[in-house]
Amino acid sequence: MSHNRLSMSGRPMPDDDVHACFICGEPFVDGQMVIVDVTEGLCHRACCGEDRESYVRDIDTCEPLGRDDPIPAGDPYRSEDFA
Numbered sequence: 001m002s003h004n005r006l007s008m009s010g011r012p013m014p015d016d017d018v019h020a021c022f023i024c025g026e027p028f029v030d031g032q033m034v035i036v037d038v039t040e041g042l043c044h045r046a047c048c049g050e051d052r053e054s055y056v057r058d059i060d061t062c063e064p065l066g067r068d069d070p071i072p073a074g075d076p077y078r079s080e081d082f083a
């Protein structure tokens, strides 16, 4: 039942036709920095925090960040990419 779905923050997710962050449950807004989670999909970069172990170098290979790799900055959200 989609209306019972909760984000990781415990707040309810919006309707299925609204593209929202699985961590905070807030709909994405164009220009917000977002990043893809390996298992859950897209989330706000800011919601992911600064834990290096939460990130991979390459989402396709799940290669972990190297010692000198910066934490990925994410990409600006563009709603037309997900329409």
Ligand SMILES: [Zn+2]
Pocket (backbone or CB within 6 Å): 021, 022, 023, 024, 025, 026, 043, 044, 047
């Ligand atoms: Zn979020």
